[in-house]
Amino acid sequence: MERLVLIVEQLEEAKRFIQADDLAHYRMALLLLDNVAEILMYRVIKDEFNDDKETKKLFEVFQTYLPEKKFEKYK
Numbered sequence: 001m002e003r004l005v006l007i008v009e010q011l012e013e014a015k016r017f018i019q020a021d022d023l024a025h026y027r028m029a030l031l032l033l034d035n036v037a038e039i040l041m042y043r044v045i046k047d048e049f050n051d052d053k054e055t056k057k058l059f060e061v062f063q064t065y066l067p068e069k070k071f072e073k074y075k
Helices: 002-020 023-051 053-065 068-073
Strands: none
Touching: 002 023
């Protein structure tokens, strides 16, 4: 639920900036909308990779050959 609230708040703030009708506010709206798009894409891609059998196999190989500290970065 918190994830959805974050998205909605950013969209509402972007709408408010667009309604301000000046270039500086348009830029802020664009930054917020870009951030929302990145968050949504990240969530979709993360879910896809978590369900992918080949990715799981690749992580098993990484875990075998990489030192534990380096492997932690990729989890």
